Amino acid sequence: MICATVKQGVDCFFMGKNGCQFNGGSCHAIIEKCTGCQKAKQFSSGTYCLMFPEPSVKWRSGTCNMATHIVKAPAKETPKVNPLKASKRASR
Numbered sequence: 001m002i003c004a005t006v007k008q009g010v011d012c013f014f015m016g017k018n019g020c021q022f023n024g025g026s027c028h029a030i031i032e033k034c035t036g037c038q039k040a041k042q043f044s045s046g047t048y049c050l051m052f053p054e055p056s057v058k059w060r061s062g063t064c065n066m067a068t069h070i071v072k073a074p075a076k077e078t079p080k081v082n083p084l085k086a087s088k089r090a091s092r
């Protein structure tokens with residue numbers, strides 16, 4: 001249903017006939033760590049995330065997995081080692 005509280009005009013899962021069903025009755029504004037993310041959108045009531053109703057929860061246990069402004073460092077490739085061959089090599 002279309003949001004009629006803080007993110008007006010946005011189709012939202014939590015919006016119902018009786019209003020917003022999310023904890024607290026509306027979405028929570030973005031936090032400082034969200035600054036620069038393309039999912040954050042300015043509304044007349046403030047800046048809110050288009051993906052999550054409570055952005056602080058997404059940052060509680062690390063980096064938000066949907067953040068567009070965080071560039072992940074490529075994982076270093078470690079050479080694959082066959083444990084059997086490594087064991088034989090070590091015994092020599």
Ligand code: SF4
Nearest residue numbers: 034037049055064067
């Ligand atoms: S997607 Fe993550 S980082 Fe971006 S605004 Fe939403 S909660 Fe913040």
